[in-house]
Amino acid sequence: MKRIFPALLVAVLFAACGGEAESTIEIVQQANDEFKVIPLTIESEKRKLSEMIESIEVMGLEETDEGLLSGVYNFSQANERLVFPSGSEGDVFVYSNEGKFISTFSRKGEGPEEYGSLQHLWISKDTLFIHDRNRGNINKYDFEGKYLGQIKPSVKSAHLYPYKGGYVGDMNGMPIYDSLKFNIVFFDDQLKIRGMENLYKDVMPFPIESSINSLAAYGDDLLYKEIFGDTIFLIQNETIRPLLKLDFGSDYLWNDETMRADGQKAMGSIQESGKVWIFNPKVGNSKIYLNFNTSFSEATRLLIDQNSGKYYQIDNKKNVEENYAFVPIRWEEDVLIVSLNSYDLAELIKEIGPENAVFKKGSTLESIESSENPVLLWVKFKDFE
Structure with a gap:
């Protein structure tokens, strides 16, 4: 019998990776889509x-x-508002574009609305629009x-x-x-099927629930990555083609066909093999x-330069015992939006130099340090050597 990972487990795994429970990222389309x-490599x-x-720019x-x-972990933005869920409670929070609290609500429950x-x-x-995975509905x-x-x-x-x-x-x-095993479905605005695509000849070795969205905006189109796949696909209209392969070679667990054929064997190998079994990319402009x-x-x-293929492993350590809770949300061109614990901000500014930190209108270091809420950062990384 196939085993099912609980959604909580997967959320915890990615929290260890950087805290994101979901990513509905806006991705800027590259000039060259070949x-x-x-x-x-792992090391x-x-x-x-x-x-x-x-x-960094701070809000x-x-x-x-x-x-x-x-x-x-993510937010949507429109009409001078930032709207996001927070944690796993099912609450929705509405803030202004300057980080001022406006309202909150929760409609989580078993009722028809x-x-x-x-x-x-x-x-x-x-x-x-809220996608209720348990029921499959979209509530407005x-x-x-x-x-x-x-x-x-x-x-x-x-x-x-x-x-x-x-x-x-x-x-x-x-x-x-x-037997056709369609895994990507195109719906109309009322969620009626208007097309289907099949990217993989085999299904996953075992079903696994993840709160991280496998689909993300890419200019006017979408990107898709299957949870156990190492290839990112470009969706244009109702066609799909491979765009980017992040290739760990023999260090990738699912390159071993016996793992895909035997879910129980794969489960045991995840902990023991030391190979990459799951990864979550945030793809930016470069x-x-x-x-x-x-x-x-x-x-x-890892931080990877797409043009050169060069990459570095990111050391998130703040001190000997603690890491920065640096949570990637989405890219805006070459700037990565992340959330960070408010009590980590002063230390990060000290390390990068105060002259390299700018506060958005209405935000100050003093007000942030007196708050328990996380902060949003717009992070510009240095060019690779």
């Missing part, structure tokens, strides 16, 4: 995080009795949490992303239509921020 292979030269940073998130955040889980969230004009709310309706799917996808007036869905190892795991707890971070 297929590219970047060879990688590589380490560089301290602060030494790789050229500059605090106001703490109030209602606006107390357990974490920020509620969501059982908050898998992904998008904004369109004045409407929030205004910024105050008022219920505006629901879209029900013809088939339930693990991950969804809005695209071309409809949606793209990832079946996440549970392909549909028997760089990639990559988290990978070689066990259930061993996590490594």
Whole structure:
């Protein structure tokens, strides 16, 4: 019998990699979309995080009795608002573009106007769209949490992303239509199927639930990466082609066909083999921020230059016993948006130099240090030598 990883386990694994529980990242399209292979190894030269940073721009998130955040892993932005879930509680928080708290709501529950889980969230004009993975529905709310309706799917996808007036869905190892095994589905705006694609001849060795969205914006199109795959695909209209392969060679567990054929064997090998079994890339205009795991707890971070293929292992250590809680969210061209614990900010600024830190309007170091909420950073990395 196939085993199923609980979603919580996968969330914990990626928290070890950098804290992200989901990534609905905005990715700037490269000028050259030819297929590219970047060879990688588990062991590589380490560089301290602060030494790789050229500059940061800082925005605090106001703490109030209602606006107390357990974490920020992604956000959507529209109408001069930042909207994001925080932690695993299913709460939605609304902030201004200057980090001022506006409102919060939760419609988590079992009722017809509620969501059982908050898998992904998008904004369109004045409407929030929340993907409820447990039921497969998309619920619509205004910024105050008022219920505006629901879209029900013809088939339930693990991950969804809005695209071309409809949606793209990832079946996440549970392909549909028997022997054809379609794993990518194109929906219209009412979640009715309008096309399907099959990227892999074999299904995953065992189903695994992840809260990290396998689909991400890439200019006007989308990127897709299967959870156990090492290739990133470009989705254009209703066609899919490989764009980027992050190649760990023999260090990648799933390059061994016996692992894909035997889920029980693979489960035991994840902890013992020391090979890469899962990774999560954030693809920017010229760089990639990559988290990978070689066990259930061993996590490594790389910063990769796409043009040269050169990369460094990121040393996140703040001191002997602690790491920076540096959580990548998305790229804006060559700037990586991350969240960071407020109590780590002063130390990071000291390491990169105060002259390399700028505060957005309404934010100060004093106000941030007096808050328990994380901060948002716009990080510019130094060019590779």
